[in-house]
Amino acid sequence: MDRLTSMAVFVRVVELGGFAAAAKEAEMSPAMAAKHVVALETRLGARLLHRSTRRRSLTEVGHLYFEHCKSLMAAVAAAESSVSALRAAPRGTLRVTAPVSFGTQRLAPALSEFLQKYPDVTVELMLSDRVVDLIEEGFEVAVRIGRLADSQLVARPLRPYRSVLCASPDYIRRRGRPRSPADLPAHDCLEFSFAGPRGRWRLSRGGDEHIVRFIPRLRANNGDALRQAALAGLGILLQPEVLIGNDVATGRLTRLLPAWSPPERPMHLIYIRDRQATPKLQAFVSFMLRQFGP
Numbered sequence: 303m304d305r306l307t308s309m310a311v312f313v314r315v316v317e318l319g320g321f322a323a324a325a326k327e328a329e330m331s332p333a334m335a336a337k338h339v340v341a342l343e344t345r346l347g348a349r350l351l352h353r354s355t356r357r358r359s360l361t362e363v364g365h366l367y368f369e370h371c372k373s374l375m376a377a378v379a380a381a382e383s384s385v386s387a388l389r390a391a392p393r394g395t396l397r398v399t400a401p402v403s404f405g406t407q408r409l410a411p412a413l414s415e416f417l418q419k420y421p422d423v424t425v426e427l428m429l430s431d432r433v434v435d436l437i438e439e440g441f442e443v444a445v446r447i448g449r450l451a452d453s454q455l456v457a458r459p460l461r462p463y464r465s466v467l468c469a470s471p472d473y474i475r476r477r478g479r480p481r482s483p484a485d486l487p488a489h490d491c492l493e494f495s496f497a498g499p500r501g502r503w504r505l506s507r508g509g510d511e512h513i514v515r516f517i518p519r520l521r522a523n524n525g526d527a528l529r530q531a532a533l534a535g536l537g538i539l540l541q542p543e544v545l546i547g548n549d550v551a552t553g554r555l556t557r558l559l560p561a562w563s564p565p566e567r568p569m570h571l572i573y574i575r576d577r578q579a580t581p582k583l584q585a586f587v588s589f590m591l592r593q594f595g596p
Contacts, residue, residue, distance in 0.1 A: 305345070306378070308338040309371040312350065315339060316360060316368050342367075392582040393422035399436075400445035403525040403545040404463070404569075405429040408594070409445065416589045423582050431496045431523065436574055442583055443573040445590075455572045458587065460594045462566035465542045467505075468555040472535040480538070483512040483562055490537030492528045493518035503540055505562040512562070540564065569594075 314324040315335060325335035343350050350364035360368060400409050405427065413425055428434070428441070436444055436455065447463045473490075480486055483505050493501065493516075500521070503514040519537050522528050525545050532539035532546075533554055539546065549555040571590050573583060 303338060303341045305342075308342050310375055311335050311338040312342055313368065313371050313375055315351075316364075391422065392420045392580075392585040394580070394582055395424045395426055396443070396582045396586055397426045397428070397441045398443050398445075398586070399428045399430060399434045399439075399441045401431050401447050402429045403542050404445060404447065406526070407544045412589075412593050416586065419589075420582070420585055423585070431525075436572070443571065443586060445569065446572050447567050447569045449568065450570060450572070454575055456575050457570040457572045458591060459596050460569040460571055460590065461596055463542055463544075463569045464566055465540055465564050466546070466550070466560075467538060467540050467558040467562070468532065468546055468550055469538045469558060470533055470535045470554065471556055473532075473537065474556060476535070480558055483514050483559065486514045486538065487516045489516075490519035491516045492531055492537045492539045493521045494525060494528060494541065495521055495523040503564060505559070505564055507562045 311324055311328055314327055315321055318324050318327065321332040321335045325332040328335065339350060346363070346367070348363040349361050350367055352359045352361060406429065410427065413427070417423065417425065433446070434441060434444055436442070445460070450457055477489060480489060486503070501516050501518055505512050505514060520528065520531055525541050528539055528541060529546055529549070531537065533549065538558065546555055550557050571587060573587065
């Protein structure tokens with residue numbers, strides 16, 4: 303017999319004064335209610351109830367065991383109540399991970415609106431350009447750029463991630479402006495470590511494709527570090543629009559080869575499959591699709 307059920311039946315037998323009342327409440331027969339109590343007594347090796355034809359009363363061991371069982375049942379009820387409350391409205395801490403550039407330039411500013419709308423939700427945001435294992439590292443949702451590996455995770459598409467080539471006006475004055483992808487290997491190129499094969503950019507124009515092979519003058523695992531190097535005139539940068547868009551708009555960086563572009567990279571919101579997602583996760587998914595959906 304299930305020990306927790308037996309404890310619950312025992313508590314109600316004592317509180318209601320008999321097996322019949324407890325059995326009716328639990329939707330079982332009085333004989334089955336009695337078997338639950340007998341099962342506890344057998345397990346404990348001690349009698350819990352004095353039985354007579356007129357009444358049931360607790361033994362000394364029964365008094366002690368009843369108080370502990372009653373506390374345990376209250377704790378179980380509180381645990382179930384807390385889960386019900388958590389599923390009733392968005393609340394609690396939501397652990398989110400996202401790539402550094404997107405998280406810094408787009409997600410973090412957008413979270414202001416989300417957190418104002420849901421004051422009982424707290425977001426713990428971890429920015430990293432590596433592929434984070436949601437289950438192993440305890441995250442509920444992630445923004446992921448690039449092709450997805452097959453998994454049991456739910457993937458919701460967001461707007462594709464676009465990158466552009468650019469350099470500072472100072473660099474262009476000193477080194478000249480490339481006129482075609484074939485000119486790029488003669489320039490100082492700044493490479494993002496997680497972008498793919500070392501020293502290789504793939505650019506396309508309509509149906510044409512050109513593979514640019516170069517020796518990186520600077521290679522870094524942080525997009526903003528490369529952006530700062532490009533602003534300082536170190537070389538040509540291939541980075542996402544979300545990171546360098548404002549620099550291009552204000553003239554701090556100049557777009558190069560605008561007819562040529564790297565392939566758009568898919569971007570998804572991924573989260574662990576669950577029969578019923580918590581309201582905080584449901585609210586965040588809906589918010590992200592409104593803000594960044596395709």
